[in-house]
Amino acid sequence: MLFWILVAVLTAVVAAVLLYPLLRGAKAAENIRAGEAAVYRDQLRELDRDLNGGLITPEEADYARAEIGRRLIAVSGGEPEEAPKPARHHRFTEAFVLLVLPLLGLCLYLTTGRPNLPSQPLEARLENPGNDMAVLIVKAERHLAESPDDGKGWDVLAPIYLRTMRVNDAQLAYRNAIRLLGPSPARLDGLAETLMAVSEGVVTEETRQVLEQSLTLEPDNPRARFYVALSMEQAGRRDEARQAFEALAKQSPADAPWLPLVNQHIAMNGSAPAGANEAAPGADTAAPGNPTQEDVAAAQSMNAGDRQQMIRGMVESLDAKLSADPNNFDGWVRLVRSYAVLNDKDRAADALKRGLAAFPPPGEQGSQLLALARELGIATEGATQ
Secondary structure (H helix, E strand, O other): OHHHHHHHHHHHHHHHHHHHHHHHHHHHHHHHHHHHHHHHHHHHHHHHHHHHOOOOOHHHHHHHHHHHHHHHHHHOOOOOOOOOOOHHHHHHHHHHHHHHHHHHHHHHHHHHOOOOOOOOOHHHHHHOOOOOHHHHHHHHHHHHHHOOOOHHHHHHHHHHHHHOOOHHHHHHHHHHHHHHHOOOHHHHHHHHHHHHHHOOOOOOHHHHHHHHHHHHHOOOOHHHHHHHHHHHHHOOOHHHHHHHHHHHHHOOOOOOOOHHHHHHHHHHOOOOOOOOOOOOOOOOOOOOOOOOHHHHHHHHOOOHHHHHHHHHHHHHHHHHHHHHOOOOHHHHHHHHHHHHHOOOHHHHHHHHHHHHHHOOOOOHHHHHHHHHHHHHOOOOOOOOO
């Protein structure tokens, strides 16, 4: 019932706002006519003074009095055919505003809305949030406001904040969870990623210290090792970064999801991807674009410039093979990544577009290509057209 009362009040307010200019215009017209009539009456009195003072003849006075009287009668409504139309000429507009617009809005609501849906105040939604992430966050925040020493609550809320890019809140939540529950690789890695998000991807000294603390708890932690190697790369220590990435690649399983990204950084720091000649049992080593053992051996004996030129040639070769045979999802993934590593965003976007033509976005593989593009910072506008 309260909903319909609010709707009625809002409708009345909107109608009043729309009608105000019409009503104001009619009142202004009436004021203008009243002012003109007062002017003509003053002219009649002035005419009598001029006649009594001998300034005009009686014949001139009669003529002027007749003309002023005619005008006075016209503005006073005595001549309907010449008088301005009264305010009633707005009746159609007023009826439209008062009747048609509310009825039209009501019909649209009954057609497209859900009038039978019960009200859902915030307290009721907090009691039963379901899968509403925003309500779940509010509920957790209320709980932590009352119980700020609940480490488990902070531990649950921190990664949610990070996923929703509330990085300052995530940083506070991770620090509270570490303070109350103690450090763990997951919490320290999450704090490191949050600090990197705050610094726009830069591994600061504080972030590096957090990562090294994580590695003391779990020396084989691939996420911490990757970010430590990334800090070396950002500091310009390319040889150390390459060695760290190569060590991580060699100790990673062949199907590790982070391995392609590690190989990209190995290539960026002046070496052929570590483990490129190592394939999982049964893997397709002849897939388009995979380097052969001869390619790897040749790359190791080249200088940085020649090695970079060789990598670009391999990428172009992969591009040509995919153009001839586009039904190779893994090949498109490698091609998009390769162009991104070479910092050729135009070709990466073109490869993405061609890959999506072979594997449209509604499918799982097309969605993976779009996710990869967003991860690499490649524009996806128009890629699906």
